[in-house]
Amino acid sequence: MATDTYWQLEHEYYTIATDHDLIVRVIEHEDIERTEGEGIDAKIVKDFVPNKVHEFKVKRSVLANSSEYFQKLLDTNSSFKESQQSRIDLLGDEARSAEIWFKILHGSPSGLTNLDITIKNVWEMLLIAHKYGLDPKLPVAKAWFEAWWIANKKKANGSTFGFGEYRELLFPCHTFEYAPGFAAATKYLAYNTIGHITEQRPNGFHHHHLRLDQGIVQQINAAxxxxxxxxxxxxxxxxxxxxxxxxxxxxxxxxxxxxxxxxxxxxxxxxxxxxxxxxxxxxxxxxxxxxxxxxxxxxxxxxxxxxxxxxxxxxxxxSYFDGLCLDCMNTSKPKFGDADEDYWKHSRQGVSWDFNCRIRHGQPSWYFSFMGRKQKMMEWVHRPRYRNRSDS
Ligand SMILES: [Zn+2]
Ligand SMILES: [Zn+2]
Incomplete structure (x- = not known):
C-alpha cells in the first residue's frame, strides 16, 4: 500500500464489525461531463472523478458468503489480485446504501436511523444488490425494509406516503417481498391515478434496468x-x-x-x-x-x-380492491410440473381467498394477482366456484 491513488481525498471511517479482517473502500465520485473532438465529431463524454473515500471495516467471511461475486473476488485460491489483499475498492456505488447493506449482511441493521434513509437510498441499495448479487430476500434484509417502511410511512404531520412516493415504492416493495407495502401501494395507485398507472424512479436515479415486470403493471391497470x-x-x-x-x-x-x-x-x-x-x-x-x-x-x-x-x-x-397480493402472485407464477396448485387452492369452496397470505384480502386481489398463463385464468372464469380445482 505504498502508493494509493486516493490518498489526497477526504476519508470517512466506519466499523461494521469489531473483529474485522477486511477493509472495503467505497469510492464516492462525480460524473464530470466534457466535450471531446471538434465540430460535427464533437461528443460529450463523462469522466469518473473520485471525490471522497468511505472505508468500511468488515468481516471477510461475511462478505464472501453474501454473494457469488464477493466469494470469487475474495477466494484466496482465485487469480483475482483482490483475493490476496486485506482491502478492496468498489467504484461508483453510493456510500450510504453500501453502509446499510454491510450492516444488514453483518446482521446488525438496528443501529440505523431509518428516517434519514430516503427512497432514493433504497433504490441505490437495490442497484448495489443487482450489481454484486446480494439478496434482498434475506430475512434480515426483508426485516430491515419492513422497519424502514413503518418508520417512514407515518409522517410527522400525521399523513402517510403520497402519490409520487407510492409510485416509487412499487419496485422496492416487490424486490424486498414486503406484502403489506406492495398491497398498500398497488391499492392506492388503482384508486388515485388519473389515466394509465406507471411506476416511477426517484429524481436523479437513472438506472433503467431496475424496473417492475410489465405484466405486474398491467395487472394494477386491469384492477x-x-x-x-x-x-x-x-x-x-x-x-x-x-x-x-x-x-x-x-x-x-x-x-x-x-x-x-x-x-x-x-x-x-x-x-x-x-x-x-x-x-x-x-x-x-x-x-x-x-x-x-x-x-x-x-x-x-x-x-x-x-x-x-x-x-x-x-x-x-x-371496498372492492385490497391491492395486489405478493403471496398470491408468487404461488401463481408459471412453474414446471404441477403449476400454480397453491394458487388454485384458494378458489375451492370453504377456503378463504387470502388463505396463507400475509395480507387480508378478498377475491378481486386474488384474481388480479394471477401471474400464470392467461388461458388458465379464463378457463377458471367460466367455471363455477364449487367445482373442485384439483384437476386444473
Ligand atoms: Zn313510473
Ligand atoms: Zn393472497
Missing part, C-alpha cells in the same frame, strides 16, 4: 379498469331496470331526473369522466349527489331511493 366497471354497474342498474321493464308514464321523467342529478355531480357520464379523474376523485364528486324528483307523484317502480343507489355504488367500489 383499476375493473373499479370503473363496478362503479358503473352500480350507478347504471336503476337505468337498466327502467329501460327494460317499466311500463308507467313517469319513467321518462325519472330517467331524466336521475341522469341530470348524476350529471350535476360532474362524475357522469362515467366513461367520459374516467379519463380525467381518479376513482377517488369520482367518489368525492358522487358524495355531492342530490336528487329531486320531477313528478310529485311517482309510480311504485319509479320510487327509487337514488341517493342510496349512488351511496352503495361508491361503497362497493371503495
Amino acid at each position: 383499476k379498469g375493473r373499479l370503473k366497471s363496478i362503479l358503473h354497474d352500480g350507478l347504471y342498474t336503476p337505468i337498466e331496470k327502467l329501460l327494460e321493464s317499466s311500463r308507467c308514464s313517469c319513467k321518462e321523467h325519472t330517467l331524466y331526473a336521475y341522469q341530470k342529478s348524476l350529471t350535476n355531480t360532474e362524475a357522469w357520464p362515467l366513461e367520459k369522466k374516467f379519463s380525467k379523474n381518479s376513482i377517488t376523485a369520482l367518489h368525492d364528486k358522487l358524495e355531492g349527489f342530490s336528487h329531486t324528483a320531477l313528478v310529485p307523484k311517482m309510480c311504485y317502480d319509479c320510487r327509487i331511493d337514488f341517493g342510496h343507489v349512488v351511496h352503495e355504488a361508491v361503497r362497493n367500489t371503495s
Whole structure:
C-alpha cells in the first residue's frame, strides 16, 4: 500500500464489525461531463472523478458468503489480485446504501436511523444488490425494509406516503417481498391515478434496468379498469331496470331526473369522466349527489331511493380492491410440473381467498394477482366456484 491513488481525498471511517479482517473502500465520485473532438465529431463524454473515500471495516467471511461475486473476488485460491489483499475498492456505488447493506449482511441493521434513509437510498441499495448479487430476500434484509417502511410511512404531520412516493415504492416493495407495502401501494395507485398507472424512479436515479415486470403493471391497470366497471354497474342498474321493464308514464321523467342529478355531480357520464379523474376523485364528486324528483307523484317502480343507489355504488367500489397480493402472485407464477396448485387452492369452496397470505384480502386481489398463463385464468372464469380445482 505504498502508493494509493486516493490518498489526497477526504476519508470517512466506519466499523461494521469489531473483529474485522477486511477493509472495503467505497469510492464516492462525480460524473464530470466534457466535450471531446471538434465540430460535427464533437461528443460529450463523462469522466469518473473520485471525490471522497468511505472505508468500511468488515468481516471477510461475511462478505464472501453474501454473494457469488464477493466469494470469487475474495477466494484466496482465485487469480483475482483482490483475493490476496486485506482491502478492496468498489467504484461508483453510493456510500450510504453500501453502509446499510454491510450492516444488514453483518446482521446488525438496528443501529440505523431509518428516517434519514430516503427512497432514493433504497433504490441505490437495490442497484448495489443487482450489481454484486446480494439478496434482498434475506430475512434480515426483508426485516430491515419492513422497519424502514413503518418508520417512514407515518409522517410527522400525521399523513402517510403520497402519490409520487407510492409510485416509487412499487419496485422496492416487490424486490424486498414486503406484502403489506406492495398491497398498500398497488391499492392506492388503482384508486388515485388519473389515466394509465406507471411506476416511477426517484429524481436523479437513472438506472433503467431496475424496473417492475410489465405484466405486474398491467395487472394494477386491469384492477383499476375493473373499479370503473363496478362503479358503473352500480350507478347504471336503476337505468337498466327502467329501460327494460317499466311500463308507467313517469319513467321518462325519472330517467331524466336521475341522469341530470348524476350529471350535476360532474362524475357522469362515467366513461367520459374516467379519463380525467381518479376513482377517488369520482367518489368525492358522487358524495355531492342530490336528487329531486320531477313528478310529485311517482309510480311504485319509479320510487327509487337514488341517493342510496349512488351511496352503495361508491361503497362497493371503495371496498372492492385490497391491492395486489405478493403471496398470491408468487404461488401463481408459471412453474414446471404441477403449476400454480397453491394458487388454485384458494378458489375451492370453504377456503378463504387470502388463505396463507400475509395480507387480508378478498377475491378481486386474488384474481388480479394471477401471474400464470392467461388461458388458465379464463378457463377458471367460466367455471363455477364449487367445482373442485384439483384437476386444473
Ligand atoms: Zn313510473
Ligand atoms: Zn393472497
